[in-house]
Amino acid sequence: MRRVAILGSTGSIGINTLDVIRAHPERFKVVALTANKQIDRLAEQCIEFNPTIAVVGDAAGASRLRTALQEKRIATQVLCGSESLVSAVTQSDCDTVMAAIVGAAGLVPALAAAKSGKRVLLANKEALVMSGDLFMQAMQSGGGELLPIDSEHNAIFQCLPQQFTKAPHDYLGVEELWLTASGGPFRDTAMSELSSITPDQACAHPNWVMGRKISVDSATMMNKGLEVIEAFWLFGLPLEKIKVLIHPQSVVHSMVLYRDGSVISQMGQPDMRTPIAYGLAWPERIHAGVGPLNLTQLAALSFAEPDLTRFPCLALAFSAANTGGTAPTILNAANEIAVAAFLDAGLPYLRIPEVVEKTLNHISSVSASSLELILDVDAKARHVASNIIRQMNH
Numbered sequence: 121m122r123r124v125a126i127l128g129s130t131g132s133i134g135i136n137t138l139d140v141i142r143a144h145p146e147r148f149k150v151v152a153l154t155a156n157k158q159i160d161r162l163a164e165q166c167i168e169f170n171p172t173i174a175v176v177g178d179a180a181g182a183s184r185l186r187t188a189l190q191e192k193r194i195a196t197q198v199l200c201g202s203e204s205l206v207s208a209v210t211q212s213d214c215d216t217v218m219a220a221i222v223g224a225a226g227l228v229p230a231l232a233a234a235k236s237g238k239r240v241l242l243a244n245k246e247a248l249v250m251s252g253d254l255f256m257q258a259m260q261s262g263g264g265e266l267l268p269i270d271s272e273h274n275a276i277f278q279c280l281p282q283q284f285t286k287a288p289h290d291y292l293g294v295e296e297l298w299l300t301a302s303g304g305p306f307r308d309t310a311m312s313e314l315s316s317i318t319p320d321q322a323c324a325h326p327n328w329v330m331g332r333k334i335s336v337d338s339a340t341m342m343n344k345g346l347e348v349i350e351a352f353w354l355f356g357l358p359l360e361k362i363k364v365l366i367h368p369q370s371v372v373h374s375m376v377l378y379r380d381g382s383v384i385s386q387m388g389q390p391d392m393r394t395p396i397a398y399g400l401a402w403p404e405r406i407h408a409g410v411g412p413l414n415l416t417q418l419a420a421l422s423f424a425e426p427d428l429t430r431f432p433c434l435a436l437a438f439s440a441a442n443t444g445g446t447a448p449t450i451l452n453a454a455n456e457i458a459v460a461a462f463l464d465a466g467l468p469y470l471r472i473p474e475v476v477e478k479t480l481n482h483i484s485s486v487s488a489s490s491l492e493l494i495l496d497v498d499a500k501a502r503h504v505a506s507n508i509i510r511q512m513n514h
């Protein structure tokens with residue numbers, strides 16, 4: 121029986137994870153759930169799964185949750201605040217952690233899971249983008265297992281040889297990793313129309329149902345840029361061996377090119393329950409609630425190079441990845457601030473890359489040598505990005 125903690129259980133990945141777990145009560149026990157603001161949804165989840173610990177964002181939310189659980193005689197311990205996210209990992213007796221908080225807020229608890237030798241199911245790509253080297257070292261010293269949940273990285277994990285390690289200069293015949301990208305809702309939109317894009321339009325992804333932040337990142341293709349950095353840390357290949365391909369149908373989730381010319385891909389429906397089930401049960405395979413692909417009903421599978429003029433965020437991410445050090449942290453922080461301003465404060469869609477670029481130009485990258493330094497740079501980049509947005513509004 122795996123004992124699972126879900127960081128971000130009220131989000132899109134969290135809900136899909138509980139959906140897979142619900143179908144396999146003999147295999148998985150939920151021991152910790154965390155949310156930020158969606159107290160009612162978390163209460164429903166606690167009533168159904170009866171975890172040992174539940175964590176919410178603030179004291180008012182905790183008080184509401186306690187009342188809701190007392191009425192149903194649920195004995196879950198309710199905690200609040202960002203420090204308690206670490207307690208959900210360290211004090212819940214879990215052996216598996218689904219890291220599915222969105223953004224930088226997920227970094228510290230994900231690192232705690234890495235250090236403590238758990239099986240880490242990593243959806244929270246921002247954590248790895250910010251702290252790649254530290255995170256991979258923490259996984260190694262903790263001795264746990266890291267299984268990527270992002271569908272592209274999960275696909276690559278499935279396509280690599282089982283004995284794949286990141287031994288320098290020996291990639292067991294692996295030449296390149298090809299990350300696929302749908303191109304989002306504006307792949308073919310006239311460039312002149314991009315200036316008036318609304319948050320609802322940006323969040324209407326053609327193939328995937330996801331949280332709002334990652335949906336905007338998919339529209340700008342910053343998501344794919346973050347995924348290139350994620351792949352670099354997860355699989356240890358040089359950046360120039362990690363390629364991006366536009367694949368509008370989202371059927372091929374990613375591919376590995378081998379030295380002998382073979383290309384191995386993983387295909388399936390665009391449904392996150394497949395990689396989640398794979399990570400939860402690895403190395404076994406379990407039912408995910410996902411139907412099979414019907415290849416005869418697919419008209420065609422097409423692939424194209426991404427257009428970096430249409431998707432400047434992708435170019436910015438490549439550039440930050442090449443700079444290294446804290447540049448990806450700055451990129452990520454500025455993007456989070458710009459996307460939040462687009463979603464909630466009327467920042468025009470086309471200004472998202474502008475904010476990220478100006479923030480990157482404003483702060484020099486240094487070696488990402490400690491968690492404290494990374495959090496410091498993250499805070500500074502958020503401050504700079506917010507000021508840039510304020511100036512744009514004047």
Ligand SMILES: NC(=O)c1ccc[n+]([C@@H]2O[C@H](COP(=O)([O-])OP(=O)(O)OC[C@H]3O[C@@H](n4cnc5c(N)ncnc54)[C@H](OP(=O)(O)O)[C@@H]3O)[C@@H](O)[C@H]2O)c1
Nearest residue numbers: 128130131132133155156157158221222225243244330331
């Ligand atoms: N959705 C996908 O299909 C998908 C695919 C691949 C990778 N990912 C990655 O998975 C992660 C989660 O994505 P998502 O789409 O599931 O996001 P989401 O639907 O927005 O859910 C985010 C979760 O994080 C919680 N949260 C937000 N801010 C927090 C904070 N400051 N402190 C603590 N918890 C906080 C939310 O709580 P409340 O809702 O209670 O406020 C919610 O449970 C992201 O890193 C994303 O890039 C997602």
